Amino acid sequence: MSEAVLEVTGLCRTFGTVRAVDDVSFTLAAGGSLGIVGESGSGKTTTARIIVGLEQADEGRVTVQGRARGGRVRGRAERLARAREVQMVFQDPYLSLDPRTSVEAVLRETLRLHFPGTDHGARIRELLDQVGLGTRAAEALPRQLSGGQRQRVAIARALAVQPAVLVLDEAVAALDVSVQAQVLNLLADIREQTGVGYLFITHDLGVVRCVTDEVIVMRHGAVVESGPTDRVLDSPQHAYTRLLLESVPRPGWDPDRIAAARRAL
Amino acid sequence: MSVALTRRPGLGRLKAARGPLHLACLGIVVLVVIAALLASWIAPQDPNAVDLGNALAGPSPDHLLGVDAAGRDTLSRLLLGARTSLLGPLGVVVFSTVAGVVIGLAAGWRGGWLDSVLSRSTELVFAFPGMLLAILIVSVYGEGLLAPVIALAIAYLPYVSRLTRSLVLAERSRPYVSAYQVQGHSTLQICLRHVLPNIAPIVLAQSTINFGYALMDLAGLSFLGLGVPALTPDWGRMVFDGQTAIQHGYPLSAILPCVLIVLTVVAFNVVGERWADRVARRTP
Amino acid sequence: MNALDIRGLRLRLPGTARPVLDGVDLAVGPGETVALVGESGSGKSLTSRSALGLLPPGATAEGSVLVDGEDVLTMGPDRLRALRTGRAAMVFQDPRAAINPLRRVGDFLTEGVRFGGRTGAADAERRAVELLDAVGLGKELLHRYPGQLSGGMLQRVMIAAALMGDPVLLLADEPTTALDVTSQAEVIALLGRLRERFGTGLLFVTHDLGLAAAISDRVCVMYAGRIVESGPAGALFERPRHPYTAALLASTPRLDSRNGRLAAIDGQPPDLRQELTGCAFAARCRYATELCREQTPEPQGEHAVACHHPLEGSPLDV
Numbered sequence: 052m053s054e055a056v057l058e059v060t061g062l063c064r065t066f067g068t069v070r071a072v073d074d075v076s077f078t079l080a081a082g083g084s085l086g087i088v089g090e091s092g093s094g095k096t097t098t099a100r101i102i103v104g105l106e107q108a109d110e111g112r113v114t115v116q117g118r119a120r121g122g123r124v125r126g127r128a129e130r131l132a133r134a135r136e137v138q139m140v141f142q143d144p145y146l147s148l149d150p151r152t153s154v155e156a157v158l159r160e161t162l163r164l165h166f167p168g169t170d171h172g173a174r175i176r177e178l179l180d181q182v183g184l185g186t187r188a189a190e191a192l193p194r195q196l197s198g199g200q201r202q203r204v205a206i207a208r209a210l211a212v213q214p215a216v217l218v219l220d221e222a223v224a225a226l227d228v229s230v231q232a233q234v235l236n237l238l239a240d241i242r243e244q245t246g247v248g249y250l251f252i253t254h255d256l257g258v259v260r261c262v263t264d265e266v267i268v269m270r271h272g273a274v275v276e277s278g279p280t281d282r283v284l285d286s287p288q289h290a291y292t293r294l295l296l297e298s299v300p301r302p303g304w305d306p307d308r309i310a311a312a313r314r315a316l
Numbered sequence: 317m318s319v320a321l322t323r324r325p326g327l328g329r330l331k332a333a334r335g336p337l338h339l340a341c342l343g344i345v346v347l348v349v350i351a352a353l354l355a356s357w358i359a360p361q362d363p364n365a366v367d368l369g370n371a372l373a374g375p376s377p378d379h380l381l382g383v384d385a386a387g388r389d390t391l392s393r394l395l396l397g398a399r400t401s402l403l404g405p406l407g408v409v410v411f412s413t414v415a416g417v418v419i420g421l422a423a424g425w426r427g428g429w430l431d432s433v434l435s436r437s438t439e440l441v442f443a444f445p446g447m448l449l450a451i452l453i454v455s456v457y458g459e460g461l462l463a464p465v466i467a468l469a470i471a472y473l474p475y476v477s478r479l480t481r482s483l484v485l486a487e488r489s490r491p492y493v494s495a496y497q498v499q500g501h502s503t504l505q506i507c508l509r510h511v512l513p514n515i516a517p518i519v520l521a522q523s524t525i526n527f528g529y530a531l532m533d534l535a536g537l538s539f540l541g542l543g544v545p546a547l548t549p550d551w552g553r554m555v556f557d558g559q560t561a562i563q564h565g566y567p568l569s570a571i572l573p574c575v576l577i578v579l580t581v582v583a584f585n586v587v588g589e590r591w592a593d594r595v596a597r598r599t600p
Numbered sequence: 601m602n603a604l605d606i607r608g609l610r611l612r613l614p615g616t617a618r619p620v621l622d623g624v625d626l627a628v629g630p631g632e633t634v635a636l637v638g639e640s641g642s643g644k645s646l647t648s649r650s651a652l653g654l655l656p657p658g659a660t661a662e663g664s665v666l667v668d669g670e671d672v673l674t675m676g677p678d679r680l681r682a683l684r685t686g687r688a689a690m691v692f693q694d695p696r697a698a699i700n701p702l703r704r705v706g707d708f709l710t711e712g713v714r715f716g717g718r719t720g721a722a723d724a725e726r727r728a729v730e731l732l733d734a735v736g737l738g739k740e741l742l743h744r745y746p747g748q749l750s751g752g753m754l755q756r757v758m759i760a761a762a763l764m765g766d767p768v769l770l771l772a773d774e775p776t777t778a779l780d781v782t783s784q785a786e787v788i789a790l791l792g793r794l795r796e797r798f799g800t801g802l803l804f805v806t807h808d809l810g811l812a813a814a815i816s817d818r819v820c821v822m823y824a825g826r827i828v829e830s831g832p833a834g835a836l837f838e839r840p841r842h843p844y845t846a847a848l849l850a851s852t853p854r855l856d857s858r859n860g861r862l863a864a865i866d867g868q869p870p871d872l873r874q875e876l877t878g879c880a881f882a883a884r885c886r887y888a889t890e891l892c893r894e895q896t897p898e899p900q901g902e903h904a905v906a907c908h909h910p911l912e913g914s915p916l917d918v
Contacts, residue, residue, distance in 0.1 A: 090780035103498050134500030147491040149510050227639040232851035232864035257853035298781040300814040302834050306789035313782045
């Protein structure tokens with residue numbers, strides 16, 4: 052049993068009167084892949100942002116590799132150390148890259164910040180190769196790249212830091228189906244090669260089935276069900292999980308029954 | 317969502333890159349700048365050489381554009397006047413842009429109480445008409461170019477800072493800023509190295525338009541007799557000095573500087589707006 | 601008469617080497633639901649917009665687009681306006697972007713039919729209340745602003761607005777992509793009920809093959825501006841004939857797939873700036889032959905497939 056690389060305990064965050072995150076707890080095993088499933092307003096994005104450090108929790112603890120993360124960052128060393136723990140790939144490939152910076156410059160910036168004095172050129176080539184981008188992409192600006200290519204650059208940028216945990220916030224939701232498949236395969240390969248842990252935030256149960264080992268289901272800020280992916284998707288315990296599963300369109304689907312079930316919940 | 321400058325479509329074709337208006341204005345800007353730079357070498361006469369016996373004469377081979385009420389050569393005064401007439405607005409624009417960007421960046425980036433304090437202060441300056449502020453300061457500090465330049469720069473500052481602030485607010489909400497924060501860059505680094513270069517083209521294009529307005533304001537001050545000292549050739553000053561010339565029926569020494577002021581202001585405005593258009597369209 | 605009849609539509613944009621729509625044939629019968637499936641760049645959104653005459657600036661079109669028997673491409677601006685506020689209506693992907701946030705919902709619903717004085721204010725309001733009820737919303741929404749409604753409710757308002765003019769043809773461009781799965785189910789249920797009640801033909805554009813198969817009578821799959829396969833929904837989903845359809849199904853992560861790698865399609869769709877001879881999918885197809893690269897396949901057979909080597913028999917586990 053591999054030990055946990057990420058441990059979240061009793062996370063709470065309230066915006067005004069709304070409890071966006073309500074006592075959320077889970078663990079991510081080293082090299083594992085955990086999916087967080089929910090609809091809009093479920094709190095999954097806020098939870099991800101708290102883990103990554105873009106927001107502060109009101110209560111609760113986040114621990115990565117045994118070290119607690121929380122509170123304001125004090126000083127450069129701590130800021131860099133936190134970045135080495137958790138990195139993030141964002142949903143929108145078009146806005147998550149600086150439009151004026153070329154691909155190579157993006158990676159070089161990261162390497163210069165975290166690993167000054169090492170051979171950046173070689174490492175950049177290695178990273179581009181790892182995400183399946185050729186050397187020609189190195190000089191390209193974001194506007195010259197497709198959505199899938201930009202997401203690969205975002206993944207390379209996150210991997211350049213060599214994090215323990217990679218948070219993917221709907222990272223493939225904005226991509227075409229065929230491009231999404233390529234990127235999901237790439238992510239599976241990277242996890243095998245580097246042993247990084249994935250936190251997959253998504254609303255798509257098909258993606259959850261394919262890429263995660265464990266899953267938690269969130270609704271209105273709270274965790275309603277959690278467990279191994281196969282078990283949760285094959286025999287869901289909670290009514291909301293069942294509703295989510297039935298809402299996935301397939302032949303022989305009865306949307307009226309689902310609409311009624313949703314109102315009943 | 318990027319902040320885009322909205323432009324009126326009406327004169328679009330006239331103002332297009334290859335359009336005659338834009339090329340002509342670009343030409344005027346270039347000519348005026350060259351004249352200002354090379355004035356001392358190409359001016360045919362000493363602009364301050366007084367020749368009262370020849371006062372208010374029309375154009376002659378010696379004085380291609382005539383002389384003014386004190387017998388000074390108009391052409392030479394126009395050429396040297398270009399210097400002060402351009403230097404003043406340049407000072408206004410540089411100072412207001414630098415200070416405005418700093419204030420707008422601080423207000424937009426940090427938000428909170430700093431934003432409130434800075435925004436309310438700049439709004440106070442907005443309420444004060446620029447020219448009146450300049451006249452007030454000149455009356456306190458006396459003649460000279462520095463006082464009105466500083467005064468106008470302060471009056472123009474809110475325009476730049478308000479624009480910068482809204483651009484910074486828009487950029488700050490973009491995911492790439494969050495991405496850099498997660499990567500471990502300090503917020504100051506992100507602000508200077510990524511946000512500032514992205515908003516700079518829009519702010520600079522706006523400043524070019526401000527140049528024209530500053531020119532007009534400074535010329536107006538000189539016309540009122542405030543601003544540059546009496547002997548310095550300056551277009552606004554020349555209009556003031558030329559009032560008597562007009563009354564005597566020799567308008568050339570007063571009208572020519574007026575024409576030049578108008579042409580230069582329009583030219584800078586058109587070129588500046590054209591640049592702003594191009595930048596706005598390029599913004600993704 | 602068919603609600604929509606597109607014949608041989610060819611659309612060319614300035615500055616491109618091949619037409620962005622290359623000979624599209626599509627029909628939507630009265631009361632029928634047809635799904636148009638494709639990825640970005642396939643031309644599916646352009647096809648649905650052409651039914652309203654919403655062509656991109658500078659585009660040149662060949663062929664005919666008949667809505668309720670009249671050709672949209674040759675209509676004058678008055679007839680087009682009458683068409684757009686009457687016989688054909690569109691529901692867009694993002695309801696918040698498609699509605700004016702500064703005006704009340706009631707104004708938004710009634711302005712289309714009141715345009716040109718065709719319907720009086722009282723009649724228009726009565727119809728608006730009737731339609732709000734049909735989509736499951738109360739009449740108090742007439743006085744609310746769009747910002748006060750959730751995404752799902754707003755999309756239902758958009759559907760009500762689309763039905764105000766009693767259209768024969770309803771076009772929906774990814775109407776549920778921006779919604780949660782559970783809201784999606786409600787909106788789809790609604791569309792089905794309305795179709796039965798009002799008999800409107802529906803052209804449903806989506807990238808989700810599963811959704812298309814679940815709600816439509818017929819599915820058309822588009823790739824690079826051409827319809828590569830069309831047929832009854834169930835049959836297409838279980839036994840795809842075109843290699844692209846099969847590859848698309850295989851690369852979609854599904855609830856019933858195994859954990860592990862997906863069968864991704866290599867490469868990318870052809871660039872608009874490059875000439876294209878033969879089949880558009882040939883460069884990425886594992887069954888491609890010389891014939892495929894030279895000759896453009898035309899749709900053949902009962903279950904129209906545009907392929908020289910259509911897949912036969914049982915579903916392939918690609």
